Amino acid sequence: MQIIEAEDVERVALEDIDVSRPELFRNDTWQPWFARLRREAPVHFCADSVNGPFWSVSSHKLIKEVDTSNRVFSSSSKLGGIAIVDPPAEEGQIQGESFITMDEPQHMPQRMAVAPTVAPKNLAQLEPLIRERAIDILEQLPVGETFNWVQEVSIELTARMLATLFDFPYEERRKLVYWSDLATAVPEVTGDDSIDMNKRYEELMGAAAAFYQLWMSKAGQPPTFDLISMLQHNEATARMNEDPEQFLGNLLLLIVGGNDTTRNSISGGVMALNRYPDEYQKLRENPGLIPNMVSEIIRWQTPVIHMRRTAMQDYELGGRKIREGDKVVMWYLSGNRDESVFGDADRLIIDRPNARAHVAFGFGVHRCMGNRLAELQLRVLWEEIMKRFEKVEVVGDIERLSNNFIRGIKDVPVRLHPV
Numbered sequence: 001m002q003i004i005e006a007e008d009v010e011r012v013a014l015e016d017i018d019v020s021r022p023e024l025f026r027n028d029t030w031q032p033w034f035a036r037l038r039r040e041a042p043v044h045f046c047a048d049s050v051n052g053p054f055w056s057v058s059s060h061k062l063i064k065e066v067d068t069s070n071r072v073f074s075s076s077s078k079l080g081g082i083a084i085v086d087p088p089a090e091e092g093q094i095q096g097e098s099f100i101t102m103d104e105p106q107h108m109p110q111r112m113a114v115a116p117t118v119a120p121k122n123l124a125q126l127e128p129l130i131r132e133r134a135i136d137i138l139e140q141l142p143v144g145e146t147f148n149w150v151q152e153v154s155i156e157l158t159a160r161m162l163a164t165l166f167d168f169p170y171e172e173r174r175k176l177v178y179w180s181d182l183a184t185a186v187p188e189v190t191g192d193d194s195i196d197m198n199k200r201y202e203e204l205m206g207a208a209a210a211f212y213q214l215w216m217s218k219a220g221q222p223p224t225f226d227l228i229s230m231l232q233h234n235e236a237t238a239r240m241n242e243d244p245e246q247f248l249g250n251l252l253l254l255i256v257g258g259n260d261t262t263r264n265s266i267s268g269g270v271m272a273l274n275r276y277p278d279e280y281q282k283l284r285e286n287p288g289l290i291p292n293m294v295s296e297i298i299r300w301q302t303p304v305i306h307m308r309r310t311a312m313q314d315y316e317l318g319g320r321k322i323r324e325g326d327k328v329v330m331w332y333l334s335g336n337r338d339e340s341v342f343g344d345a346d347r348l349i350i351d352r353p354n355a356r357a358h359v360a361f362g363f364g365v366h367r368c369m370g371n372r373l374a375e376l377q378l379r380v381l382w383e384e385i386m387k388r389f390e391k392v393e394v395v396g397d398i399e400r401l402s403n404n405f406i407r408g409i410k411d412v413p414v415r416l417h418p419v
């Protein structure tokens with residue numbers, strides 16, 4: 001397919017715009033496309049894409065309308081799930097079903113079973129551990145050398161956190177990262193046709209086997225503070241291991257949920273503060289801004305680019321007629337750049353008064369379950385960074401992921417300037 005450069009945006013016919021092309025996110029050229037959609041067609045129909053026809057919802061207000069209308073717009077995997085790409089349909093293969101791809105009444109009991117792990121009371125207990133791990137990582141960084149922040153900090157911190165949440169063998173924690181990356185690696189999402197889907201499937205079955213083993217090792221034990229134990233001790237999920245679809249799906253959801261997203265917010269924060277040195281200065285002068293900055297970084301980065309729904313009935317949205325069965329994509333990345341809500345929206349402003357109004361965690365019944373945990377990790381990390389480093393300086397080119405679902409960053413070369 002011909003790659004259209006950003007400056008051509010205004011010349012393309014509205015109906016030919018396809019904002020799902022992964023290269024827009026790899027090259028970071030998505031901004032003018034979404035700006036045009038928000039301006040001219042906040043509910044826009046793309047008749048032809050590798051993912052078939054779909055509606056794009058790009059304004060803050062209409063995204064909230066779709067996300068909170070869960071009786072009209074389904075998340076169910078039976079209708080197409082939560083990503084623009086339809087679930088693969090290989091006969092006999094386990095695809096993994098989780099509560100993020102369920103509607104009511106199935107969704108809520110399962111969500112309630114896992115939610116206490118990341119409730120404020122547990123998070124308060126978790127904070128010292130997160131701090132300890134953050135300090136350990138920061139203290140070992142190679143001062144004076146150029147290194148990839150993504151590998152050494154973003155991935156490492158989130159991998160340690162995941163191993164803790166799952167009570168997964170600590171020394172094997174990078175496997176969790178590998179499985180998470182694999183879970184979102186399908187050609188329609190990444191634009192990479194060379195992905196061996198059979199190998200991917202085998203590896204994911206390896207993940208299921210490892211979790212099954214972990215599950216069995218905890219069966220019959222008294223409850224402990226970790227996700228597997230909580231699932232086992234809750235009526236709604238106690239027999240989850242007997243249903244391979246739900247078992248793999250729910251565990252992958254918790255891994256992907258807690259991994260890519262937080263990781264990319266950590267990397268995005270370093271990039272954004274380097275791009276806007278005035279903001280870095282503000283932060284140095286007033287580290288008390290960190291909690292608000294965390295929300296602003298999540299808005300600016302928007303680690304989950306979109307969520308998809310399927311209309312269960314005809315519905316009029318922003319003056320357009322959505323038909324039953326239509327694919328409707330909420331572009332959170334665009335909602336978070338909506339100038340009618342966020343002035344100078346492309347810019348990071350760490351004391352932005354309404355930073356928390358972002359849609360990066362979604363809205364309604366499926367609103368991110370781990371949002372407080374993600375914020376906690378980011379806050380603690382930045383508090384500890386500011387105690388040690390005058391600046392984390394970006395010294396080379398950023399490499400991004402080719403992916404229309406996860407806004408991912410692969411390489412951020414940095415140098416540290418100790419205080």
Ligand code: HEM
Binds near residue numbers: 364371
């Ligand atoms: C900055 C970090 C994060 C971002 C941006 C993020 C974003 C999202 C989004 C957009 C949704 C879907 C919302 C919707 O459909 O309305 C979601 C759901 C979810 N997230 Fe997160 N997430 C983050 C961190 C985490 C963490 C650390 C966990 C770990 C527990 C987590 C677990 C989940 C779960 C389990 C769901 C499904 C909730 C449901 O269906 O009821 N997320 N997240």
